[in-house]
Amino acid sequence: MNAPPGLVESxxxxxxxxxxxxxxxxxxxxDNAAAVRALLAGHVGQAHVIGVTGPPGGGKSTLVSALIGQLRARGRTVAVVAVDPSSPITGGAVLGDRIRMAAHxxxxxVFIRSLASRGHLGGLARSAADVVDALDAANFHTIVVETVGAGQSEVEITRIADTRLVVCPPGLGDDVQAIKAGVLEIAxxxxxxxxxxxxxxxxxRELLAMLALRRTAGARPPVLRTVATSGEGLAELCDWIERREVRGTRCAASAADRAARQLIRRxxxxxxxxxxMGLEVVAGGAGSATVRMRIGPQHLNFNGRCHGGAIFSxxxxxxxxxxxxxxxxAALVDGNISISAGASEGxxxxxxxxxxxxxxKLAVxxxxxxxxxxxxxxxxxSGTVYLTGRPVLGEPAAGAGSSAAPHTPAAR
Ligand SMILES: Nc1nc2c(ncn2[C@@H]2O[C@H](COP(=O)(O)OP(=O)(O)OP(=O)(O)O)[C@@H](O)[C@H]2O)c(=O)[nH]1
Ligand SMILES: [Mg+2]
Known part of the structure; x- marks a missing residue:
């Protein structure tokens, strides 16, 4: 089934x-989820996705709310997905999060959305990934995914994150053994x-001791302290997050796509x-591009409709x-256009x-x-192109650490 008209564009x-x-x-x-998913696919990989996980009541939402404040003050846009596998949509935790974050x-x-359980966890992880894609496509700079717990299920969900924060409140019991091995590995x-x-x-102290035992020095994550209620430690946490700036690691082939996107923009x-002609790039990736055009008087034919040549352009x-x-x-060797409907000015x-x-040698x-x-x-x-092997306007190929180059349609 098709996506609702214009939904993804807007x-x-x-x-x-x-x-x-x-x-x-x-x-x-x-029914239209698959179509929406497909349309979003070409627009993801720009956001920094931060997974925040930890035990129930550990202070995650308060921390996330404080983090929103810090990131906003630094000019970042922020989206939050609160994932709660245990409570139904009307459950206290999710409702509480919304109230707590209401200030934003x-x-x-800022955009905040709760996702509650719809049966099995695999489905929840899938919809969390989809929602993150939608927020990424909507151009949020930072996306925070909050999940409850500290077990294998959260590991699944935080797989979609570029950066994983594990929240450890004091008094977890005798020690921090409650932080399960899987979570320790992904933090x-x-x-x-x-x-x-x-x-x-x-x-x-216990965390540092456990990390010294379980992880090698090079891969040992930092342990930061925060008091979210007063803002203490938040600037340091935010500095650390901004220094990382890893993005798009959840997207396969994102390095190639990023290089392609840069090339297309240039x-x-x-x-x-x-x-x-007033053409604008909406999105691009390796082997894909989306371009738009607003039909103006210069695009019209003598019947007052959009000229076929403009559509071809x-x-x-x-x-x-x-x-x-x-x-x-790539040089065009054969192209065929079929026009099925007209379009008007505006x-x-x-x-x-x-x-x-x-x-x-060839691509279609x-x-x-x-x-x-x-x-x-x-x-x-539909078009067939001959691949010359020569770099676009003399510059090394994208993906080979290059910058892009201009081209004209005729030079293709
Ligand atoms: N003393 C103190 N209390 C805090 C701090 N941060 C959060 N809390 C309190 O801890 C309780 C739980 O905080 P939440 O932020 O809801 O914790 P959570 O991990 O999101 O909880 P769930 O989503 O229900 O798992 C609340 O009563 C907060 O007021 C803090 O820095 N210091
Ligand atoms: Mg919470």
């Missing part, structure tokens, strides 16, 4: 209601929360024809960026190009052009 453009609708579709795994609700740079940092409580020092900026630009995104010049058209096949691409407002299919361009 999510990408920053519309919060569309984001909330997309998340609901993903969470419920509704009015801030447009990038430990946070001794509620450090104003008397047992905090002992908890920190290529379109240097493309005179694209600028003249849009599709051609998406194809050109996608096939050059690997960093080597409407946005979106062209999505993807790689169908690729061999050493398909571009779908749709009307953004209702998702109506407008045109399909």
């Amino acid at each position: 999510l990408l453009a920053g519309d919060r209601r569309s984001l909330a609708r997309a998340i609901t579709a993903l969470e419920n795994d509704s 609700q009015a801030d447009a740079g 990038d940092a430990f946070v001794v929360s509620k450090a104003d409580l008397p047992d905090a020092q002992r908890t920190e 290529a379109i900026a240097a493309d005179g024809y694209g600028r003249h 849009l599709a051609d630009m998406a194809l050109g960026l996608a096939c050059n995104s690997h960093g080597t010049i 409407e946005w058209l979106v062209a999505q190009a993807s790689e169908v096949s690729r061999s050493r 691409y398909r571009v779908d052009v749709r009307r953004a407002a209702d998702g109506e299919h407008v045109a399909c361009l």
